[in-house]
Amino acid sequence: MPELRKDPMSGRWVIISVERGKRPSDFGVRVSPKKGGFCAFCEGNERTTPPEIMAFRPGSGDSNTSGWSLRVVPNKFPALNVEGQLERVGEGIFDKMNGVGAHEVVIECPDHNSTLSTMPLKSVEGTLWAFHQRMEDLRKDNRFKYVLVFKNEGDDAGASLEHTHSQLIALPIIPQLVEEELFLSKQYYSYKERCIFCDVIRQERDGKMRVISENEDFIAIAPFASRAPFETMILPKRHESAFAPHGNFDLLAQILQRTLKQIDKVLDLPPYNLMIHTSPFKDETNEYYHWHIEILPKLTKIAGFEWGSGFYINPTPPEEAAKFMREADV
């Protein structure tokens, strides 16, 4: 019999097919090989992107010239506009506001063919530092309440450019999914006086079957109520409400790249989405919320049942996914 499982942090129910679990080779969704051609994110083409917001340049060198190891540029086709005032207005029964926000692209390394899983570990660490620095900067703009960092790997996951990159969008409102996690984790805290994420980590470390890997500071797990096959969550083992006060990005880069290598190995280069969930700017230091990275390989299709219910059907139990990941030789 399938199992209905509830994710205690989001309130989301999923249907897990525990009997005829799909194995990695049953999916066959793969990132298309890169086609090459002109690429605005490649070294030498700096002038074809909007002027850079920041960059890491190991040598010296001017902005928007070559010699960088990482660049952050405004998205050429932003979902939100960075200029303008926030204005909330009604339209009869409806509410709307100006689409004010920042939409930036982190070009993670100069090499067109690298991915987060194959680039030098130092570049992964640099990428995490770039997220951190951009958040520090965007926090000063009091129009913004939240910064969502995300990455789309592969066209099936929504990437429109091949060259490895992440994105961040600063928003004037707290996203609904984060609000829901905040609400439930506050509720848990008011009852238990403990962080629900800390409790989940404790239980998973005891049980071990959904733990993928650990290092001194971080843990990667297959969530009990994974929405999708091989969903993975990376969390700091000690309580940290926001990304990332201690900046121990060497260890985070290590577990992140290891996890992505495992995903690439087990699923043969699947498309995936990666998201960072953190506490909102106005409430960054708290006892109840715990920042984390979510990785969702894009192996199944979202259909009418999911769109209509908010339920997900996951054909691979997370216990099996974690085992495949643990056993991957990376």
Place this chain on the structure above:
Amino acid sequence: MPELRKDPMSGRWVIISVERGKRPSDFGVRVSPKKGGFCAFCEGNERTTPPEIMAFRPGSGDSNTSGWSLRVVPNKFPALNVEGQLERVGEGIFDKMNGVGAHEVVIECPDHNSTLSTMPLKSVEGTLWAFHQRMEDLRKDNRFKYVLVFKNEGDDAGASLEHTHSQLIALPIIPQLVEEELFLSKQYYSYKERCIFCDVIRQERDGKMRVISENEDFIAIAPFASRAPFETMILPKRHESAFAPHGNFDLLAQILQRTLKQIDKVLDLPPYNLMIHTSPFKDETNEYYHWHIEILPKLTKIAGFEWGSGFYINPTPPEEAAKFMREADV
């Protein structure tokens, strides 16, 4: 500047690109042509599906033989099992229950190549009657709290079989997205003592720019905060909390098929998902919730931003979508 819009019924925010709105021809996502070959849903192959639950047979004729105009059969690969007791158990901090539920397939008409948009109007009406009758029957099983009716058209929308069909899943819990709509519509009702859906219909009929079509009993609109290009909602114009007490399925079939013909014409046979939202079994007659059909053409990809935030980016303003739909010659 883009616009942030909030859907008052679900609390969902969307980013609408009001300036460089994408036109229908910009998407280019199309249902793949049918390949044919053996089909378990075609007439003559009745024995290859699980035994039918109900069927419309204009002549007489035995169950599971030809001569039908519509069949309902159990899904051969059900997401939930119809046998078994509900059992809620904890696993430390986690909650789970047996995956008890019903998963049925409505084979809408015998013709392999028809779609809801091209089949005889009588078959669309028959399909709605089948939904209704199955709900009436499943309601008697007190393990079930909700029945979600949905349809996936085209493989990009998650359809795994070509032959036109819909599905329904009876669930032991109320889906999260429906719970959210119930919560917000109750809140609105407690403040205004009016149904929020009725108020939206009133406002849209006054403004007209998001109205796609109307008949005596139903209205089709492009929601103010559409999640996706050409999202469409069909609602009864008079307050009805659950699907569908008056059974005026001739008029519903008419507006539904007209809407799907418009979508097919404007977008050139796009894949889509269709879902019915209705009040849960235990609370079917109420003043605050209003059943409706949601249709989501599958033109854009769900990427990290949507997965991480619950926000949607919609490149086509609903006002433009409604205009294209109104002007489609069907």
